[in-house]
Amino acid sequence: xxxxxxxxxxxxxxxxxxxxxxxxxxxxxxxxxxxxxxxxxxxxxxxxxxxxxxxxxxxxxxxxxxxxxxxxxxxxxxxxxxxxxxxxxxxxxxxxxxxxxxxxxxxxxxxxxxxxxxxxxxxxxxxxxxxxxxxxxxxxxxxxxxxxxxxxxxxxxxxxxxxxxxxxxxxxxxxxxxxxxxxxxxxxxxxxxxxxxxxxxxxxxxxxxxxxxxxxxxxxxxxxxxxxxxxxxxxxxxxxxxxxxxxxxxxxxxxxxxxxxxxxxxxxxxxxx
Amino acid sequence: xxxxxxxxxxxxxxxxxxxxxxxxxxxxxxxxxxxxxxxxxxxxxxxxxxxxxxxxxxxxxxxxxxxxxxxxxxxxxxxxxxxxxxxxxxxxxxxxxxxxxxxxxxxxxxxxxxxxxxxxxxxxxxxxxxxxxxxxxxxxxxxxxxxxxxxxxxxxxxxxxxxxxxxxxxxxxxxxxxxxxxxxxxxxxxxxxxxxxxxxxxxxxxxxxxxxxxxxxxxxxxxxxxxxxxxxxxxxxxxxxxxxxxxxxxxxxxxxxxxxxxxxxxxxxxxxx
Numbered sequence: 001x002x003x004x005x006x007x008x009x010x011x012x013x014x015x016x017x018x019x020x021x022x023x024x025x026x027x028x029x030x031x032x033x034x035x036x037x038x039x040x041x042x043x044x045x046x047x048x049x050x051x052x053x054x055x056x057x058x059x060x061x062x063x064x065x066x067x068x069x070x071x072x073x074x075x076x077x078x079x080x081x082x083x084x085x086x087x088x089x090x091x092x093x094x095x096x097x098x099x100x101x102x103x104x105x106x107x108x109x110x111x112x113x114x115x116x117x118x119x120x121x122x123x124x125x126x127x128x129x130x131x132x133x134x135x136x137x138x139x140x141x142x143x144x145x146x147x148x149x150x151x152x153x154x155x156x157x158x159x160x161x162x163x164x165x166x167x168x169x170x171x172x173x174x175x176x177x178x179x180x181x182x183x184x185x186x187x188x189x190x191x192x193x194x195x196x197x198x199x200x201x202x203x204x205x206x207x208x209x210x211x212x213x214x215x216x217x218x219x220x221x222x223x224x225x226x227x228x229x230x231x232x233x234x235x236x237x238x239x240x241x242x243x244x245x246x247x248x249x250x251x252x253x254x255x256x257x258x259x260x261x262x263x264x265x266x267x268x269x270x271x272x273x
Numbered sequence: 274x275x276x277x278x279x280x281x282x283x284x285x286x287x288x289x290x291x292x293x294x295x296x297x298x299x300x301x302x303x304x305x306x307x308x309x310x311x312x313x314x315x316x317x318x319x320x321x322x323x324x325x326x327x328x329x330x331x332x333x334x335x336x337x338x339x340x341x342x343x344x345x346x347x348x349x350x351x352x353x354x355x356x357x358x359x360x361x362x363x364x365x366x367x368x369x370x371x372x373x374x375x376x377x378x379x380x381x382x383x384x385x386x387x388x389x390x391x392x393x394x395x396x397x398x399x400x401x402x403x404x405x406x407x408x409x410x411x412x413x414x415x416x417x418x419x420x421x422x423x424x425x426x427x428x429x430x431x432x433x434x435x436x437x438x439x440x441x442x443x444x445x446x447x448x449x450x451x452x453x454x455x456x457x458x459x460x461x462x463x464x465x466x467x468x469x470x471x472x473x474x475x476x477x478x479x480x481x482x483x484x485x486x487x488x489x490x491x492x493x494x495x496x497x498x499x500x501x502x503x504x505x506x507x508x509x510x511x512x513x514x515x516x517x518x519x520x521x522x523x524x525x526x527x528x529x530x531x532x533x534x535x536x537x538x539x540x541x542x543x544x545x546x
Contacts, residue, residue, distance in 0.1 A: 011491060012506065014300055014313065015300060016296075020292075020293055020296065023286075023315075028290070029289070031288040037287045038316075041314050042296075042312065043311075044312075049312070072492070073471055074492055075482070113500070113501055114469070114473065114501075122472045161494050188288075197415075198415075199393065199395045202345075202395035205348065209348070218349060
């Protein structure tokens, strides 16, 4: 499977000010396309921290590294500098990026958001990319995304503001991931099990996973209620969706019978939470 | 400052099924105690992935590594095995942990949750700890937390189920962190700036941070509205809360004046979002 690593940059994530919804959104989207997110690393707005996270990720040779955050105009937007440092590249003003940014500010002036569209150093900063990088248009905000190839890894830098991150992903990143994923399909389903505890389900999962080697089953105990309530999550990745569905279906039938024998009750969960 | 790394274990985080609220909760709690979360790493329920994440974190010599997830009875609960592998330790049945688990199951039988309290292999698994580790009582669920010292790093393993993670943290981890933090205090405040764009605020932040070297200021552009809306977040860590408040207060006064001169409007935000 094609692997992806996420590197999320932002002090706000490390002080717990912000919930990392970007990582979840990307992980879900990437998984649904049939690729595998192998690791998510969150680091501070710090040049050394960013460049070591990128360097370490590169050593694991994922096909993609996708970063979020740190592309804006302020002093602590250091993601591109971190990527350049990790790869020993120079930072240079990229004309294509500069044009994208210039057009944005001209538009903001037209909309009355600001008076002057001049290219200040803080604005030029957003067009200062590692050598060889390509800007990805930002349909929602100002700072463009960035794409850069390093050996066999494609590094993609996205902004941290969620609507900007999502828009660049959908417009510019999705087609690339889809091409790389080939025809892999991710399929998942969930069951809720009532009335038996996780340690009683554990040996049942072992047996069903042994009999269904392509299906991954994970139990998630829910809440602290009086009656034990456990979500069982089934997932598989396959070259076609029919096979994927059948595999999960077979595992669900087998596990349901075994749980009923143990006195547990089962409720289907339409969509995974 | 005393540093902490978080290692979150769970396939559900990497497929985007689950939002990593544990990481945010811990990061916020740890920061408020005056310690610094340096990195958050999320890896799969895989022995190699867990042990390399632990090994890499140890190389950065944080005072604490706190893991979440992977302590339960199922085959894919591999966190303790991963920690043992990273440290080259053997896994052994821990009598104190075994007693905690036995008592839990006896209690479940009394409550009518299950019929037999016998110690099956899947239940003994939760009491199988790296040599030298100490179990931390779980007031809410079954699997105990685990504490282990490795050179100058204290490794603490917490369950992934949020109420269990939080309960063990508050009861057993908080006192240790508080002792290590000494008297450091984290203080934060936020302002909302309307009517000027981030690239206009960027040089102002540079100047105010230069004049207020202990205060960290970060801008967070919000949404896609017609009028630019930016949250400015101020934070500092200090040995006493009076100093911390004064530092942030001075920075806020200075930045407010500069923003007003540029034509921006300011609204205080009582609590950080």
